[in-house]
Amino acid sequence: MSQAATVLLIGGSGFLGRYVTSLLLERGDKVIIPTRSATISHHPIEVTWITDTELSQEHLNQWVSKLDSGGVVINLVGQLHDKPGFPYGPVFKEAHVELVKRLINAFNHSPARRFIHISSLGADSHGPSMYQRSKGDAERYIKESSLNWTILRPSVIFGSDDQFIQLFASLCNIFPVIPLASAQSRFQPVAVSDVAQAISQSIDQRNTFHQSIDLGGPSIYTLKELVELAGRTVNKKPLVIPMPHALGVIQAWAFEHLPGKTLMSRDNLASMQRDNVLPSQYQSLKELFNINPTALETLLP
Numbered sequence: 331m332s333q334a335a336t337v338l339l340i341g342g343s344g345f346l347g348r349y350v351t352s353l354l355l356e357r358g359d360k361v362i363i364p365t366r367s368a369t370i371s372h373h374p375i376e377v378t379w380i381t382d383t384e385l386s387q388e389h390l391n392q393w394v395s396k397l398d399s400g401g402v403v404i405n406l407v408g409q410l411h412d413k414p415g416f417p418y419g420p421v422f423k424e425a426h427v428e429l430v431k432r433l434i435n436a437f438n439h440s441p442a443r444r445f446i447h448i449s450s451l452g453a454d455s456h457g458p459s460m461y462q463r464s465k466g467d468a469e470r471y472i473k474e475s476s477l478n479w480t481i482l483r484p485s486v487i488f489g490s491d492d493q494f495i496q497l498f499a500s501l502c503n504i505f506p507v508i509p510l511a512s513a514q515s516r517f518q519p520v521a522v523s524d525v526a527q528a529i530s531q532s533i534d535q536r537n538t539f540h541q542s543i544d545l546g547g548p549s550i551y552t553l554k555e556l557v558e559l560a561g562r563t564v565n566k567k568p569l570v571i572p573m574p575h576a577l578g579v580i581q582a583w584a585f586e587h588l589p590g591k592t593l594m595s596r597d598n599l600a601s602m603q604r605d606n607v608l609p610s611q612y613q614s615l616k617e618l619f620n621i622n623p624t625a626l627e628t629l630l631p
Contacts, residue, residue: 332534334358338393341406349526351377387432394436401442402533405433411592418460426464434475445477446532451485451544452606459600480538482528484545485606488626489522498560502568509571511578512602513554518546521624524615531619545615546608548623562630
């Protein structure tokens with residue numbers, strides 16, 4: 331029987347956070363979510379919202395200090411794009427590395443010891459992309475801490491309102507022909523509901539303590555196959571043309587400089603130099619959490 335806890339949910343107002351919040355409330359947990367959003371009327375009223383604030387060391391100390399010995403901190407924060415830099419730029423450094431260091435320090439002001447961190451499959455301090463390197467450095471700091479930590483490393487997360495599949499669906503709706511770099515890169519997409527379940531169960535599941543756990547769905551797809559599947563969600567059959575890497579870099583550079591949200595960056599291409607799939611046949615969702623991984627095709631009309 332799960333015991334209700336007070337949970338400080340960092341990044342709880344985002345895509346994954348909404349699913350996690352719902353499960354935590356079902357457990358009977360008290361959920362606290364810091365947010366910079368001025369409008370939270372569409373969020374659950376059972377949640378304690380902390381608004382108009384920064385994730386500074388001072389504020390994190392205050393929030394974590396209010397947790398008792400059974401309290402939990404869950405970090406969902408993640409960014410997809412940054413300006414070029416080495417080993418990474420300022421956005422990744424702040425969101426992925428410095429925030430984690432401040433969260434670890436904040437536990438010095440609290441009897442709470444439980445920390446659940448959402449990283450990414452392929453995170454590696456020596457990886458080919460800034461994103462992977464920053465995620466890898468964050469994992470290293472967590473593993474060096476004295477906390478009861480769990481690191482969950484999902485592949486691409488999909489859901490009815492995700493940014494990945496829906497982005498390609500939008501492109502398929504506009505363009506009948508899609509030139510695609512890294513077309514043969516492989517992914518093992520995992521459902522947002524399954525990731526949220528793994529997070530919720532990890533709170534009390536002691537065999538997840540001090541474990542780094544890879545999460546993937548039941549099937550592996552190339553990027554080309556994912557774009558074609560996305561097209562089916564809007565009843566389109568785009569012609570996907572694989573593009574040489576050098577041309578893909580030029581295309582990504584152009585996307586970086588277009589106004590509005592970045593669709594693809596050179597760092598995204600660098601990440602795709604490595605397949606984003608589980609390193610073995612071990613399916614942690616099923617074996618550790620008793621979750622039958624949800625198939626991506628469940629999203630298709």
